[in-house]
Amino acid sequence: MGSGGDPIEWAKGHSWHHANSDTPADRHSPRDGIWHSHWGWVLDESYADSRRDPKGNSKDDLAAPWFYVESPGFYGWLRETYMLHMLGQAVAFAAIWGLPGFIWGFVIRVLFTQNM
Structure with a gap:
């Protein structure tokens, strides 16, 4: 998904x-x-x-895409570790601001940008 x-x-x-x-x-x-x-x-x-x-x-x-062709090493690494970056964001928001930070900084932000 x-x-x-x-x-x-x-x-x-x-x-x-x-x-x-x-x-x-x-x-x-x-x-x-x-x-x-x-x-x-x-x-x-x-x-x-x-x-x-x-x-x-x-x-x-x-x-x-052109940016992958320009820098395949970096974007290959980003592609392989993408879910870790997303998980890291969620954990950071929760660790710094607790449940409200997780909900507003991660969940609502992701849902809002996905619906744009």
């Missing part, structure tokens, strides 16, 4: 979405209903990732 994952996957998914907006290939098209376009595609990535454009290509067929 996720909504794009690490920066490389997010960039590929975002590029795919803009190249295929509101078509059957769009990962979160409003044509699939409000639930799917808002949260369903996040909760069932296998369905969203199975989308194909008219040429039969998928998001995974896209080339790596």
